[in-house]
Amino acid sequence: MIRDFIRRRSINLGLVMTGGCNGCDIEIVALLSQRYDLEQYGIFYHNNPRECDALLVTGTVAKQWQEKLVELYNKVPEPKAVVAIGACALSGGIFQQETGKVAAPVREIIPVDAEVPGCPPRPAEIAIAVLKHVPPALASYRRKS
């Protein structure tokens, strides 16, 4: 219980960009900036997946990323959560064309706890999704048997 209480106040995020137009990543940068200021909610950003609790996945998951995304997900220490951000991560978006080489959606590659639609979603929408869905997902995470 204490652990969950602490986790609710300190979420460590990692950002994975798997191909796409980079718009969602720019919105996440806006979240980190002074205007939205993610750290006031106790959310911290890390570059190293081994330091993260939750992964933010953006982009269409290009074919080259498919295996690497699973590898990266496995490196995140348990308990872990994944938030898929943007139309690309949810369905492939405008890149899901007949000739496209796209492995989206993300939910078919790694387990996803929360999805944020939009192209790109507003920074506030991303922050709300992270605060609302990541702590319960971490609390209910079960170690793979």
Add this chain to the structure above:
Amino acid sequence: MSSAIWYLYEFARKKWLERFLDATTDPEIAETPSRFRDFPEVEKELCISCGACVFSCPSPGAIKLVRGEEEDTIFPVIDEGSCIRCGFCVEVCPTEPKTLKSGENSLIMEEYRILPHEKVYIADEYLCIRCKKCLDACKVGAISYQDNLISIDQSKCVACGDCIEACPVKGAIKETYIINLDEQKQITNTLIESLENTINTEMEKIRKLPDFDPSGIVKLEFPLKEIIEKAHEIIINEEMILKLMEKVTDRLKMNVIVWNEELCNGCRLCVDECPVGALSYDENTGKVQRDEKTCLRCSICHQTCPFGVPELYVARFLLKDDVILITLKPSKISIRS
């Protein structure tokens, strides 16, 4: 020293301390502004199922037309996972008020809408009886009545086809596919060729017609199944093939020339008259020969010949269920004496 005291005083101010302890973002910043273009909202009752929103959508699979539980209700459904909130569907929606609403885009009522249609509708001023039923049937106000003429505004038309259903005259509003023109040409050519072949195989039956008997007509039937299979190899759209065949058979009028060589006396009047040189005099037999491939079926030889060697028949066609009915009649063009 004085500045240090001023800083101490500044830090100790209550307001500053409060702000320091409660450092949060202004709620106004996180709020969505009213001008923000969110996912479109759908009002099912207003939809006329024209499909303009689906055509305009740049994201595959973001918007779909779905059949409702009640009969004849079709409305768009938006998949938020693929929607990119561009608002194109809202801009092109032609209903008033709009079926789709999102942000300020729902206020845009474009004067000229360019929609990627497959079909074009044109009113025929000769066949039109000016009943004005199409004016009521058109849901986007593309049809106008002016100077005793019905005209369809192509920039407003959404190609729903309601005007054709309302029109009591067949052919007064013409529906034309403007895609795959080369394939349409191919289908038309194969259809006409195979119709001509059927007539040629029945030539003996036509010869037996009593001369200049006005009631003497030959009726033939042409099964549609084979030609449709052939057309499917060229194009897949079945509705398009059927509409094209109907249009061809409605308009087609074919001249058939039956050459009775045994009546020829070798006068060679026709040879000079023929505009393409399809007729040639054969000195061995003393008779005129006709080359079927270059012949235009213009009927000039029929009008010239004093012995009735070239007989002219007119073939007309009707598409009924799964056969094309062919009717052959002797032509009534007078023979020059």
